[in-house]
Amino acid sequence: MKKLFYILTVFAGFAGASLQAQTVSPDGIAYSDLQVEKQGSQVTMSTVANLNNLQLKSQNMVILTPLLQSADKAHVIRFNPFVITGRARMKALDREIGFGNNPFEQEPVVVFRHKKNQAESIPVTLTTPYESWMRNASLVMEANTTGCASCDVASNITPLSSRILPPLVTPTYELSYVVPPAEPVKQRSETHSAYLNFEVGKSVLLHDFKNNAAELSSVNKIVNEVRNDKNLKFTEFNITGYASPEGGYDYNMKLSENRAKAFATYMKDKENLPASLLKVNWEGEDWIGLRHAIKESNLADRDKILEILNISDINKRKAQLRALNGGRTYRMLLDDYYPSLRRIDYTLAYIARPFDVNEAKQVIKTKPQYLSLNEMFLVANTYPKESPEFKEVFDIAVRLYPTDPVAQQNTAALEIERGATDAGIKRLEAINTPEAWNNLGVAYAKKKEYQQALEYFTKASNAGVEAATQNKNALSQWLDEQ
Template sequence: MKRKNIYIIILAFVSISFSLEAQVRYLDRIKVENQTAVNENDMLLVYLDLVLNQLQLNTNEMITLTPVVTANGDTQSIKLAPVIINGNRRQKMVERGLVLKNRFLFEQTPQSIVQRENGMPQVVHYSATVPFESWMSDASLSLQEAVTSCAECELGEGQQLVVQRILPPAYIPTYKLTYIVPDVEPVKQREDRYTATLNFRVDKHNIDRNYMNNEAILTNVDNVVTELMNNKDLTVSDFKIEGFASPEASVAYNKALAERRADSFADYLSKKFNVARNRMKVSGYGEDWNKTREVIAASGIADKAEILRIIDNVSNPDARDTELMKLSSGSTYQTMLREYYPKVRRTEYTVSYVARAFSVEEGKKVIKSNPKLLSLNEMYLIGQSYPADSKEFKEVFDIATRLYPNEPIAIINSAAADIEGGNNQAAIDRMQRIENDPRAWNNLGVAYARMGNFGKAKEYFDRAAARSDNDAVANTEELQKVEKQSPQQ
């Protein structure tokens, strides 16, 4: 029983000895220096120096160092060609195997095979090339170590991180956008146009509130004018009143009738709202064949094609009536008189006013309720008060473009807001109308650069820079940094 216990102790000691021997590792004595990597022509090139100065290697041992590229946060990886470091005796064995062309000498063809000269400075210059894959843009580099002895028994293995990110992160350019501060509008003159389709008795020009649906029409007029007159944000300056007649009588008669009816409407406004008649410009335009054609074209009336032909081809307005009366034995003309001509008779009135100036905080409320009271300059200041990536920022510039659709500054600033929000194609489409305006070139360049069209971006940056646009000069430098790195990423 006692001897058996001794055997167990001896076996345990031998087992511990082998376990300790299996943990031989040398990675902490090997220093990695000058590690670099580039993506060139869709090939990943890895360079590093292995400094062996502190390594003392047993004569029968072999170290296999395998660089491994591994995707950060993923399982994808690739082993690069290994480096073989041998002790004296092991080096001779390897050399004999190479002479004999032993195919099973290494699992993977080594990048280099070196003999360690213990006690001597020694550096292994390593390089490897593998096809580049997209996941390598964010990948780590580590060294796997495997130590074996002459009998191919494994003495130890390990792994050490060399660098968390083998390639530098993609350069993120900071492009400068062009925003143009609009000129201050000294007097914000505005006007709103309205239509009143009042009904008049045949050949009459006086307004009868109780006739047909005039009550509803005049109530609407009253509401519109009252709201404008009582609005403390504006001052009404004058009115323009224009009368239009349907074409069932002579041209001269209809013009005079339209003028009298327009005068009646001006008298109504003057008395109702205490507006001096010298603040009203009154005109009578008589027959409105354009409106007549528009109303007929949108209708389903019988003989519509023939009616439109007569309007388009009979040049004498009075002669048109005669031709129209002949259609369908006169029934078509009666339908026109009854259902469509009343839509042509109307009074259009335009109210002109001056809007007051607004602070930014006031403007934030006005832009939601009555944005036309704001100047382009006020809208710009409101927009700039919001973060560039906010919904409100973009909305302000969109409203500015909607209210000032033909104003280049509004278009340029709204396009800049589109770019801020990542809507690069929308910005390009918006600026196509003013593509020849040098002030738009820098923003066009930024939009194309962000879409990856570096050729077009450079074209616009160069054109803008040639006109001393400092933002375009700075953006050209940013583009060059991106282009320099783009083959690598």
């Protein structure tokens, strides 16, 4: 071992967090300006050991060994020591080293000869590769004082920091809520069915025939609700007539036409609907309605009926239905399924006026269909995001606008925010917008699928979503600090 010289390495320019002002050891050494910095895979710690109050006998030596240790002491790093000697001990060290003896278990960073009553300090700089356990590690200084012949005199441990690095805080991510575009004209419509009875083969609408009075009363109530609402402008009353498929095709087509026109005449004459609002259509036999009803049923021969309904030739279709199961199935269809096909559908079209946010907060409770998505969004933003009212508005929006991507996206954002991450992902996978990509990034980050999260954040950031840029940077920095 070479002769140890009086060496001091000056440490400057360390940019880190100062963890404490000053700590004084039992032997009078004062440690100050402790700073810690993690850069990439390296952790650097620095402090200054002030020796002004150290009372060291001429023949004694203090070996200062910095220790970095985990809370459970399972991990310990012993750094190279800093050695402070008295005058006589320094001479003895020089002789010992001159004879080729190494008195130290670890090579000292510096051997410093202490001079009494002088201002002295040693800058201490420690660097080590980062490991995750260091987040909760403490830094202490072990001091062992020996006298002549290396006999132990005293020892102590001085805590410099109970935790060198702050705990990792999981990033918070910003979800994208999209403001729906304003709707210049809020055109709305609602469709209802009237199951009116006519005498066999006839198309005269009799008010008091069978249950017609009740059906027409229901129509009256629905129509008056729209035309008497000052918030609405009634624009169209569209009528479509249907018939059940027994009998001849052309006959049923004409029957559905005549009965639709009879209903239109009734609405014009008895309900005083202007002729300009009335639009009359007819579809004849309602095979679509029958197919849907059979598909939703649990009939024993359901699949066979559906197979027959797919026959393109209507006459063959009808013949096979009549013959199925010895005619028993057809009689069941006539009794249980055909009556609901004999109906008139009517659609009321109207325009809803614009509402300010205070009006909209009341309208959404009773007639939410009168509101645009934009108006609903403004209502939602009057409530805290964590409130049940905020969630309720988005639930209403997605129920009334189930195919609208903005409604779906905002509902997905709320689901992710409230922990229903998988439900949010399922909604968003069908939406191809930058804001949806950002929200998918948030969802996957919450699921700890960080690589996929970064891919979505990057994609959304490149498309100009500012929140995605912030989310990507926060996640990247957090991953770097692991």
